[in-house]
Amino acid sequence: MSPSYFVKRLALIVYTLFVVSLVVFGITQVLPADAAVMLLGENATPDALAAIRDKLGLDQPVWVQYGHWLWGVLQGDFGVSLRTGQPVAPVLLEALGRSLTLAVLTIALMLVLALPLGIVAALRRGKLADLLVSIVSYVGVSLPEFVTATLIVLVLADWLQLLPATGFVPLTENFWDGLAHLALPVLTVSVILIAHVSRMVRSELVDVLHTDYVRAARLKGLSRRSVLFHHALHNALLPTITIVALDVGYLLGGVIVVEEIFALPGIGRHLIVAIQTRDLPSIQAGALIMAATYSVVNFMADLAYAWIDKRIQYG
């Protein structure tokens, strides 16, 4: 990986975050014809409207409002919640921590299941195992999280009474109990990811197994095993880094839904509550943090890819 690639990628992420902040701020504060009326409703008293305009700086020109907000964000100040009157940042960061726990566990579970499934399907292409994996992944990618959650809760929590259906216990407080409470949400979000990633791994590996260099390796007398591990897997799994990073977008969407369903006090649930109560600073902060998380994950994935794959040298 050349230094100029790093610099270029860094410039890109700064630009990305800038655009994201513009979009978020634009959709929430600038585009509404009268944000104050929108926040408080048609029946709000003039005094209340004036108060909120003053609070959010709505009287100032758009660019000043944006600059003011961005300057605060850069210093870690996301404003004060209209609902609770508390600063947004500390609450949101705590919620983000919970959501990240959920996300990391999901990705771990997904990798543990999706990689072997995809590899087995590719190696047994056209056989029963391949068909089963492909049916499972078709169904998997077609189930929205709220449907998966419903079915999982029905079976695992209601009928079998194996796991708790709602609530949150921090892992630091009681690890096993915390894990049990996270099990259903993690399972729910991972279904769609497992389905998608195993399908991608399968098709990547099928392609790689048909390349000339894999055939050449076989014709050099290397064993199936050694061809698979030394020649094929490395090249087939490389693109998975990118795919998984892109899927973090789905993951974040899924997180919003499951936090709502399982009553997990994460950033997604915060965002839904903020939208339902029209808590503007919280909406802006939540959306920005989520989008930033996604960009940063992709940035790191690109760097990892470039570091592992020696071919990337473009400037």
Add this chain to the structure above:
Amino acid sequence: MAELLRRLLRTPQGLLGVLIVGLILVIVVCGPWLAPYGPDTMAPRLRYRAPSAEFLLGTDQYGRDILSRLLYGARSTVILACLATAFGTLAGALIGTTSAFLGGRADEAIMRTIDAILSIPSLLFALLIVNLLGKSSFSAVMAIGIAFTPGMTRVTRSVALAVTKQDYVNAAIARGERGGYIVLREMLPNVVAPIVVEMTIRVAFAVMLFATLSFLGLGAQPPSSEWGLMVAEARRFMHLSFWMILWPSLAVALVAIGFNLLGDGLRDALNPRT
């Protein structure tokens, strides 16, 4: 068209996809006539019924027939999802081809910005737009359409760019063809196929997203029988009758599976070289 259908039915995905989507279309068109009861016909003494000969899929908390509600709800669920996808595709195709055409700095600037917007997860983007436009089916359609636009822009641009590099386009340029002919006759037929495939698969995603928005209380509003909303309402009564929540969930999943299969089938069938 007949040729396309024949090729489509050759693959198992295509066959299944055509069957499922065909069934869904029949329900969308004829659903209200097929329904045994009205979607809002209440029967307080027949609540939370399990499936029976009288109510094939059971009844809900107001004693409404679930089958009839599903048949009526197909319109709001499927048609709106298709509308949202079509809107996103059209906008994306427009921006994507323009960007590919402009090339150079303009193309780079447009695509970097599109990439940046793509880093806002679709559901989040949709939530923000619903927040802007207010809770309703219409704003959910707009939200999904806008949320799909950057992704479709990317797809269209890469397809258009690949086609521009083909020698038949070079040959047309060298022959002195006008730009209109090159775009409409040489490029478009080759660009449309992959976009149709992508669009079909996205309908599945739109159905899921739309149902999710309704589920979160931000899309269709009661007493609509939109499927995501039906699931959301049924959650409270899950312990009284799980059928209420099962059927609309399965309906959403079936539509998504159908369009996913159809999209994969179309991908093979639309390839002129096989």
Add this chain to the structure above:
Amino acid sequence: MNVLEVKGYGLDYATPTGFVRALDSIDLAIARGEVLGLVGESGSGKTSLAWAIMRHLPPRAREQGSISLAGQSLMTATESEIAAIRGRRIGMVFQDPSTSLNPTLTLGQQLAEVLARHRGLTRRQAWAEGEAMMARVGLKQPAAMMRRYPHEASGGEKQRVVIASAFACQPECILFDEPTTALDVVTARQILDLFAELQAETAVASLYISHDLALVSRVADHVAVLHRGRLVEQGEVDAVFDAPRDDYTRRLLAAVPRPDHRLMTGKPAAGAEPLVEVERLSVHYGRTPFLSALAGRRTAQVAGNREVSLSVQPGEILGIVGESGSGKSTLARALTGLNRFEGAVRFGGRRIAGRRDMDRGYRRDVQIVFQHPDSSLNPRQRVREILSRPLTLYGGEARIETLLEQVRLPAAYAERFPHQLSGGEKQRVAIARAFASRPRLVICDEITSSLDVSVQAAVVELLVDLQRRNGTAYLFITHDLNLVRQLAHRIAVMYRGELVELLDIDDLSTTGPRHPYTRKLLDAVPPPREYKS
């Protein structure tokens, strides 16, 4: 005793509509130290035979007969026995070194793994031995080469590594599957020299598979001609070339381009006004992307063409030769307005300084035919629509049927789609399209290089015929020196974007080339041996 022996071998592939015969009653044998050249066109089954010997067939293959290595039957060997034989007792060299080497492993790893697998060496020993092998196949700085990745080596260097791993375990037999086809002529020649050297040194039994009869006649002792899955002729090289018995062999031999057998008679009228004059034409590729500029990186502009000047007389065939990347196609693209260029083109007395100056008249008079008809014919248009465009644009009373007849295709082809035609037929449609506007100059950009020898001969004959009838001038771009010497009045030699020599075909045989690069090119491709028809 024969090292490799194939007896009564037949191969079928199962398809949904029944079995398709790929090979039929093949008999061949190769003794120690012998080279058997297996010649055939695409689809003849030569690659299937190679896979059959390597025991690398898809499950849908059905076989008859026998294949044996030093008396041991390969067809009855178990999978683990085959794995022990591959690489150890039978080696293989593949067509394209850029795809047959794993892009994410170093060249050294890929060479050493064979040694470790078959000779039981430790990693350290295998590495040292690999380095020795690298030196033996003529790679300079073998230690550094061991640590390089494929993308850091040239095509010739990579093919040497592939050859090194084929020879690494001193196998009894090696299969060479078109080992020079993907390489430039000069590099190909060096690889052939290396092959001859190693062959003599190790006395390995070699099966040399190629579509190129002329090449096989130089490297092989025996030659076998494969046609539609059958061996139509087999024997010593001299015997086959001097007295071919089979009709197909004769046709194949006749199709090989021979520089002394001129296809173009006569010369363009001397002293006439030139049709095209290219004046100091330069093309620059590459631009610094905005973000790279931001990162302080200046990408060196890759020169496509540097101040190329040449002219074409009316009715003249000007051949342009050079290796890939020498700027031949760049010139073609600049002349048809597909690339921005500096300098000027004078056409029919009019000065054209850029793409804007290329008006309808110029477009009609200058046509281009591309290398790959698969890409140059729109897959969603029927032949009729493809051919009707130049007619609607530039008029002319010609009908589609006449155009098809002109390139010797049946009129019924007008209703077909390109994918329903063979490679040669597609290229004929592309030629018909170029000639529809009755141009004065047709640029042929490697138009025969994706075609089989016999198809190529027919297409070239067609071009000659069209030239004779219409008096069209050609800019004939190719890497095939023998072909261009048959066809062109003058030859322009390009090297790294520059025109290094422009010589008359008559001067070539009398005074010879002046530029060392031209000499190197000519030395790399000796004319094929004569045969008596």
